[in-house]
Amino acid sequence: MDFIPLAKPNILDSDIAEVSRVLRSGMLVQGIEVCELEKNIANYISTKHASAVSNGTASLHLALIALGIKPDDEVIVPAFSYMATANVVELIGATPVFVDIDVATFNIDVTKIESVITKNTKAIIPVHEFGLACDIEAVIAIAKKHNLFVIEDAACALGAKQNNKPVGSFGEFGSFSFHPRKAITSGEGGILTTNNPNYAKKIEILRNHGIEMADLKMEFIEAGFNYRLTDFQAVLVNSQFKRIEQGLAYKQKLADLYLSSIKNSKVTLPVIPGDRNHTWQSFHIVFNDKINRDEVILHLKNKNIGSNYGAQCMPFQKYYLDKYKLNCAELFPNAMTAYTKGLAIPMHELLTEDHVKYISSTINEL
């Protein structure tokens, strides 16, 4: 069996032809393809607006700035996510306040949010981890009660829903990534969804050097960024967007096969609450104390299977540990379990059912 990578984007010749077409046109920076992408995503998420940016970290960063989050404000984030979720809060000088996760879903434990809210809390960034919608309805209810903004980190979760409502349409902003590890990719890329026209306008100004166009005249009204997406990246993701439903359905089939084939009492499988769907950006399992996760990574590599940590216990990483000195084992036991005992195993559109059976039987032998 050839090496089975953990992840691999599904780029077809038709996608490459589309990128070539845009490259040959000479129109490379933000243009009509970016516009098309914004229409596609706003329509798919059912928000009034979508604004494309250079990556999913830039999109979270801009959302915080557009909402007016300031140094010394506090922003609630789950303790377990990709580091970008906390880094953007640090980048604007605000303080990330970590909340433990539910170890069954790897999403923020909504019952633990209210106890960390203070007079300085301004926003919550719930993460739809690994592509599973978090209990975003509960997060929104808490945010309403305490007058907080919600930025959904849906980087992994294009197509995920709670009660049939797409993630990215609940909060002030939904933030998506088009990194190659996500459902559809532009290489690097991201997009922010919102129903608020003022927020959308703010993002469009901030991503483009602070420029506002008034009567065809440029006015630099903010100290903005260059966080634009290029048209040849946008067309790559537009081309894949046409088959997003097939891709998600195929990964659901593979996930169902993993769920029925992995049978090992030392392994806990992912759980999908009934009111939500999983888009399977990652298939993440957790080992019990009898298994050394890091040894499994090497063992699987010897069996030609790629695997890796799913995400980080963020307050346990060096920068955060040095700065905040939080006792993670005590405060975030579930995030620590997911971080030290969790493993993402191959999940992508180029994986076959035979691969899944081979990987499952290898895991069953552990």
Ligand SMILES: *Cc1c(COP(=O)(O)O)cnc(C)c1O
């Ligand atoms: C991928 C990811 C990001 C960052 O997206 P980039 O496009 O790589 O910057 C942020 N948050 C989560 C949860 C992610 O998985």
